[in-house]
Amino acid sequence: MSTEIKEAVKSRYAEAARNVAAGTLSCCSTAKSAKASCCSNTNAPDPITSDLYAGTEIDGLPEKAVLASLGCGNPTALAELSAGETVLDLGSGGGIDVLLSARRVGPSGKVYGLDMTDEMLALARENQRKAGVQNVEFLKGEIESIPLPDNSVDVIISNCVINLSADKSRVLAEAFRVLRPGGRFAVSDVVRRGDLAPQIARSLELWAGCIAGALEEKEYGRLLAGAGFREVSIEPTRIYRSEDARTFLESVEGIDVETLVAQADGAFMSAFVRARK
Helix, strand or coil, X not given: CHHHHHHHHHHHHHHHHHHHHCCCCCCXXXXXXXXXXXXXXXXXXXXXXXXXCCHHHHCCCCHHHHHCCCCCCCHHHHCCCCCCCEEEEECCCCCHHXXXXXXXXXXXXXXXXXXXXXXXXXXXXXXXXXXXXXXXXXXXXXXXXXXCCCCCEEEEEEECCHHHCCXXXXXXXXXXXXXXXXXXXXXXXXXXXXXXXXXXXXXXHHHHCCCCCCEEHHHHHHHHHHHCCEEEEEEEXXXXXXXXXXXXXXXXXXXXXXXXXXXXXXXXXXEEEEEEC
């Protein structure tokens, strides 16, 4: 099952990168000039990925870095990054959070972006070139096996990616390994607050879309503590209601939409997950 999930995720985000390269609208954008959303079969804004960044934040960023954002929050605004820090973005996609982090840590800092999808890495490196940012490096790899040495980064950020992994315990163990003592884990993620309907759990489409793989809130805390983290906190940033659920469930074939909409009301949220090594 883990291989199927990984391939579903890679396929979805490779397609998203190709769509952005072709000028297709991403889920977080409201640009009227772009084409239909890559996130659903409807033209409705995606309730998870839309309206995450203030206009002043994305001013000056390459357009395709903004269009390629498929996250569920804004970890760079909440992580309280400081000049000179080394930051790692797990699942960096088109690079928007890497480029925003690079501004905050300044030329004396360094930001790594890690992604497993060739198409997203190519897009991110092109966005870096257009932005003229030097203190950034994009790495190919999987978040379950981070290609960096022990105790090498000050802050780990991520934006709606950890929930996509089929081995979250391994992801958190790797995050703990590469953080320096005192280092911070500061990610945006989709978190579950209720039981998961079997139809959602079986759906690879919804897994790749940040829903089916979401950890239950208390389980997330237990896994972080089990990996060695302390000062764990999970802060809701957006709770999804039945009308939000309908937006993404209607794009998936072979499910009982009405039943699942009722079950999903209030059961999922975007959250800012913090911890310290």
